[in-house]
Amino acid sequence: MTDYELRKAAKNNKLPPLICLYGEEAFLLEECLTCLLDETLDKSSRDFNLLVINGRDVDPASLMDTAKTFPVFVQKRMIIVKQAQDLLAHQLDNLISYISDPVPECCMIFCANKVDKRKKFYQQFKKNGVLVEFKSLYANKIPPFVCERARSANKQFSEDGLALFCRRVGNTLGEIVTELNKLFNYCGDNHFIDVPDVAAVVSDTRIDSVFDLTDAIGAKDLSRALILLERLQDDGEAPLKILAMITRHYRQLWKTSALLEQNVGKQQIASTVKINPYFLTEIIRQTKKISKLSYPQSFELFIKLDLALKSTGAQPRALLQKLAQDLICLN
Structure with missing residues (x-):
């Protein structure tokens, strides 16, 4: 049953x-x-x-x-x-x-x-x-879940609005439903939910900043990259957590890049890399900015920084700034 x-x-x-x-x-x-x-x-x-x-x-x-x-x-x-x-x-x-x-x-x-x-x-x-x-939903099942909840509330997302919402809320259903209810209340009698509505209600500056940081590194914009690193730390994120987010993001980029070379379809890439399909377009765009030869060296930098951050007398801000500089040099 x-x-x-x-x-x-x-x-x-x-x-x-x-x-x-x-x-x-x-x-x-x-x-x-x-x-x-x-x-x-x-x-x-x-x-x-x-x-x-x-x-x-x-x-x-x-x-x-x-x-x-x-x-x-x-x-x-x-x-x-x-x-x-x-x-x-x-x-x-x-x-x-x-x-x-x-x-x-x-x-x-x-x-x-x-x-x-x-x-x-x-x-x-x-x-x-x-x-x-009750099995955990895979990332590619989150958008249909969100759309079904929206239909139940007589709402409809634009494609871009849905992409932004899924990008920001993650895969925890309890949090997703909480954010959806906030969004529905904000929209009131308006049945159509677009990007400005999502941006006004649902925020995850950490994910946005990591995405923007990777963009800045790919564009060799050191000034922008340093500003974003400072913002993450000023928002209270621990240096090791910032490193973990960057490492996870680069791992997704590397896996996606390898699968694209094998001509794997987008649906299968999303399933293999375990990311939301609506997230995939941005990931693919970013892979084009980063040299595939730089990934092994990037992960060597991540390992070194992890050890450095855990050592006595570490200066996290300076170490993260050095990481941004080194990543830009690799590209």
Whole structure:
């Protein structure tokens, strides 16, 4: 059963008695759990019909007794076991008798970041319940996710607006939804979202500055590069973190450059390099400014700077300025 099918079952009051929600994408999992709870129990009935407990605190006998208690003035009781991956082997074994013959008047939901389907507990679970996995979205799935959320709010992004939004928000769905809600509120009755709207609401000066820094290095504009380095440090970024961002960006550039030489398609490049497809156009543009022969030497500079920054008496600003100078000399 999929997330969509499970939500539909909840709306039709046909939830199975056993549900396991698991996976790395905690935001989507929690969103689904909230939907199931809201569709099953209104807030006024939760005091008598809802139990939320962490896996490590589960007493199997007590949990089963609660599950078998008839619901009060509602059709179903709900039990939510969070952090179910923390359930110990003996706890799982003691619950097998219940999951082999669950009570239809109770919906018991287990939430976990991972499950071992080889265990007897989950083998039996699948016979009378459903397991729904929430996988982390790949970077190339973020734009469709954003567009779908926008459509749900009766909004539409321009191509450039979507590219800028995806570039700035990263891949954390919770943060993406938070920024989307801010953007929707800012736009009000305006259904079309363009670059100025995104720029006014969603900001990530760190990513923009690293992009601009790489542009400045490719253009051999040392003055601009130094200003951007100063800005990053003035914004409170630690020197080692600045180096990590630059190193990560150069790694993406190097991988993209190599794949372009092999005539690999853009979709595959985005998947291989693990970057947002809307981010790729800028990456490709920057690869044309940097000599492919300079990448190995650039990474030697990164390693040396990493060691220097970690040594006693290091002067971070001076070392980062020297890095910018050396990178420009390589190109």
